[in-house]
Amino acid sequence: MARRFIVCDGAELARLWARIGAGESEELTWVPRDDESRARPPGFRVLQGGLCPEAIAKLDPKDGDEFALVSEEGPFLRSAVAAVSATAPEAPVLVMSDRVDPDDLPEHRCLRRTGLRTQIRDDIDLEFSHLGNLQRVVRLRDLLVGREKVGLLLQPDPDPDGIACAYALRALLGRKSPTAPLISFGEVKRPENLAMVRALGIEVRTVTPEELDEFDGIALVDVQPTVFGDPPPARVLSVDVVIDHHPERSGYDAVIRDIRTGYGATATILTEYLQAAEMEVRPKLGTALLYGIKSDTQLLGRDTSSADMQAFAFLHSCHSPALLRRIERPALPEDGLRALGRALSKTEVHDGIHLLVLGRVREDVIPQVAELGLQAEGTEWAIAAGIVGSDLVFSVRNVGYVRAAGEVVRGIVEGLGVGGGHRSMAKGIIPVKAFRETHGRCDAATVRRVLLDAFRRAIQGDDD
Numbered sequence: 001m002a003r004r005f006i007v008c009d010g011a012e013l014a015r016l017w018a019r020i021g022a023g024e025s026e027e028l029t030w031v032p033r034d035d036e037s038r039a040r041p042p043g044f045r046v047l048q049g050g051l052c053p054e055a056i057a058k059l060d061p062k063d064g065d066e067f068a069l070v071s072e073e074g075p076f077l078r079s080a081v082a083a084v085s086a087t088a089p090e091a092p093v094l095v096m097s098d099r100v101d102p103d104d105l106p107e108h109r110c111l112r113r114t115g116l117r118t119q120i121r122d123d124i125d126l127e128f129s130h131l132g133n134l135q136r137v138v139r140l141r142d143l144l145v146g147r148e149k150v151g152l153l154l155q156p157d158p159d160p161d162g163i164a165c166a167y168a169l170r171a172l173l174g175r176k177s178p179t180a181p182l183i184s185f186g187e188v189k190r191p192e193n194l195a196m197v198r199a200l201g202i203e204v205r206t207v208t209p210e211e212l213d214e215f216d217g218i219a220l221v222d223v224q225p226t227v228f229g230d231p232p233p234a235r236v237l238s239v240d241v242v243i244d245h246h247p248e249r250s251g252y253d254a255v256i257r258d259i260r261t262g263y264g265a266t267a268t269i270l271t272e273y274l275q276a277a278e279m280e281v282r283p284k285l286g287t288a289l290l291y292g293i294k295s296d297t298q299l300l301g302r303d304t305s306s307a308d309m310q311a312f313a314f315l316h317s318c319h320s321p322a323l324l325r326r327i328e329r330p331a332l333p334e335d336g337l338r339a340l341g342r343a344l345s346k347t348e349v350h351d352g353i354h355l356l357v358l359g360r361v362r363e364d365v366i367p368q369v370a371e372l373g374l375q376a377e378g379t380e381w382a383i384a385a386g387i388v389g390s391d392l393v394f395s396v397r398n399v400g401y402v403r404a405a406g407e408v409v410r411g412i413v414e415g416l417g418v419g420g421g422h423r424s425m426a427k428g429i430i431p432v433k434a435f436r437e438t439h440g441r442c443d444a445a446t447v448r449r450v451l452l453d454a455f456r457r458a459i460q461g462d463d464d
């Protein structure tokens, strides 16, 4: 087995190392300072002959062995690096020092510097941050333990972040849906949100403000009371819990309030709670939280903090890839596939624009077709359009280095319908009636011609 030679400067650092506990393959040596007695730190032996190539040679370093040099003193570290280089030029060197700059060390091809104390310090700070989260969990549980029925209130048209958070909070409180239902003033509508509640088997109940009276506890996640109207229903202005990452609002009371505006998702806060409370995160919950973070941050792009990254990494190890796939790629219905087939038979990519007109389809087919359209060779913009109810709905995807999709779509629907989105994905809705009034008809050929024209103009700017 390859060995690690640890060379400590003085008894204090050697004792610190001994207290932390040496690794199995570590050979511990120390160089006593002039003023130090030779009282041997446990497990350590003196580096015979001091810091010189001969002393290092006596350790008999072999191929694959490594060195750690532990000191806060430049002269010590410079001699140590030089001595190792002279004896074992190929051996990697880890310098552990909080004070000495790597630039002040002799040239070495395989040398890393890290702080010994800062290493431990970082871990201590992390533990205190866990402790703070544990305290929040304890308070949450204390506050709600005696309540009969706690409503977990989400924003209207609840999104994956909110749904995942309520689901996690319910687990943290040790409750099931009868005593802690997910509730909202508006139903889950967007296809991707519906796909999530279906795949996870989570129920979100739509309630009226009056129905809040049946709850003797209310917790808001991923939302704050003042979002619910102007003025909001009186009952939500005084609640038990608010956990959110949106900008902090005033004008309401909450016994417990945890708002972290620097976070990309509220699911990150709940993930930290689960970690702090050392709760087992089952695949369903792990997948819900992972998807919550993924969708709120556009896969760790927009507004992502390092806390989101860490929560995501943790959740990645306990989520179910199959379940995530089912949420993100809902099964396409047969008639949707046939509509896609007809649209593909007319596929053309013009000026980087790939437009697929589907006719009447289920709404969730449209974004999936737009995704697919982006794969066509030469495509910078993919648009899938279809009729849903009495609306013309279109989804837009782009390659990411062109104009922002949301901006383009807002320009196109202006005066006709609604639209918006982000850098690389967007959605527009135009009532068929409004489309007909402006363009005469709303058949596939007209939709194709009008959308292509509009996108060309919007993407290329106003040079025609």
Ligand SMILES: [Mn+2]
Pocket: 161, 162, 222, 245, 264, 265, 266, 296
């Ligand atoms: Mn959110």
